[in-house]
Structure formats: C-alpha cells, structure tokens
Amino acid sequence: MPRILPTELFALLSKHVGQDSAGMELRWLRAAARDPHHLQSLVSRRTSGEPLQYILGTQPFGPLELLTRRPVLIPRPETEHWTLRLAELIHPSSQDPISLLDLCTGSGCIPLLLCHLWPPGSVQAVGADISSDAIQLAVENAHRCGIHVSTFHSLLRATDSNGNTFTPLLADIRSLDFAQSSALRSPFHLITSNPPYITHEDYAKLSPSVKAYEDPRALLGDPQPTPYGKGLTFYHDIAKLAAREGFLARNGVVAVEVGIGQAEDVQRIFQEEGRLRETEIWRDPWEVQRVVIGRR
Incomplete structure (x- = not known):
C-alpha cells in the first residue's frame, strides 16, 4: 500500500469531520x-464513518478512561455530566453503604x-444488560478501573472486598x-439508567456512523410495537420496578437519562406508575432537559 503523506491524511479527514x-x-x-501504514x-476507518471512540478504543468518562468497542453504546458527555452531579448529591460511606442497580448498563460507565x-466500601453496584457484549465490556472496564468484580455467590455471603464492588448481570430488565x-x-437505595429512548422515527434519521456501529437495542426506546410509543417503553418498565414492594428502599432514588422532549412525560410516568411523588428534572450543559430524578 503506497504511503499517504500527513497533509493528504489531513485533507481526507477534513472532508469527513471538518x-x-x-x-x-x-x-x-x-x-x-x-x-x-497503520495510521x-x-x-480510512474514520473516513468510512466509524466512530472515533471505537477506533481509539477508549473514551474519557469523568476521571476514568473507559474501553470502547462496537457494538456497545459509546458513553456520552451528557451522561458523564449528570453522573458526576449525582455523585455529589448522594453521600454513602463505609458506615452507611448503599446498593446501586444500573439498568441497561452498557459499558458500565455510570x-x-x-x-x-x-469512598471504599460505600457501594455495592449491579449492572444489568441484555447484551453479552455489553456485560463483557463492563467487566473489562471494572478491572481496568481497579473496581472489584463480584459474583452473586459472593454477594450472598459477606462482601469479599473492602472496596466498592461491581456485579455484572446478563438479563432482560x-x-x-x-x-x-x-x-x-433488593431493596436498592439507588437505581440509575441511561435506557434506550430514541423513537423509530428519529432512529431512521440518525447518522450512518451510529446506525452501522452501535447496537440498536441500546438506542430504540420502543423495541416492539407498543401502546406507549414515543420512545418511553423502558421508563414505564423502570417505574414499575420502582413501585414494586421492597424493590426500591425507603428514601430510595431513581435517576434516568431521557431524550429531548421526554422529561415531562417521564416525570409523569414516575409519579403515576412509579409512586415517586418527589421528582425533579435536571438540564444538561446545553440546557436540554436531560435527567429525571425520582425519590420514594
């Protein structure tokens, strides 16, 4: 393969990304x-539309540098923003630890x-996802970040680590x-999720670099035809989980990312179906209503 000069590579990239x-x-x-030649x-991969994060193999997320690999959803800046804010809102400790359930965990970023x-010993986290690719990547990321990967057998006993733990769960939520x-x-003190929320109509408009590389199961908010529509299927499911007796702890918190224009609908779902009477909406750095918080 003849070598292409750096100026030519720059010109090729410029046509694709500016x-x-x-x-x-x-x-x-x-x-x-x-x-x-590798460069x-x-x-070439980038100019063909492959996301940069998959090519580089990593993506910063707060102070972490997470592994990225197709078809697992790439962690987004808006998700990073609200996760950092949530970390400042809740203050677990080794003396008063909490249990966390992350639904549709993907790379495990949240x-x-x-x-x-x-602090060490303050949280036992479970990350659930329907994708075996996602669960495998989340486990690799936990190891990369120095977070102990637990098993459900060890959770049934006293924790086998003095640090925080992450337990992967391959399951359909x-x-x-x-x-x-x-x-x-259960009960869980905190339930988090960046669930699929894109409508079929909006999915059709996504760039080929998203549709060709990222798992549609991590994007489409209505997997099957549903009376709910509007990309809100998973929020109804999350609300029903929160409303189950003993699933969400007393004074428990639910925090979910939402798509543009969905926040008020999700807030209503949480109030009516999730029995979460105390709710609020957070905006992202671009002033989009991005997160719905519900408290028991």
Missing part, C-alpha cells in the same frame, strides 16, 4: 498508530464512575421475572 476537528483527530490517531488504516468517586431474580439483592 478542518477544525481534523487536526485534533489526526493527532489522536497518530498517537494510537503503530506505524505510518492510514485508522484514517456505576463504575460512582464506584470510583465514592423487561422480562416479567427480572425483579424476582435471585441474583438481585
């Missing part, structure tokens, strides 16, 4: 490349960041028997 981003992306790709291959930020799984030790 001149402002091309220089920065080329520096990152050059740092990740083993040699000039050309990386640039529970792993919270485990990293909160929408199944009727999910809440009754012996793998879950």
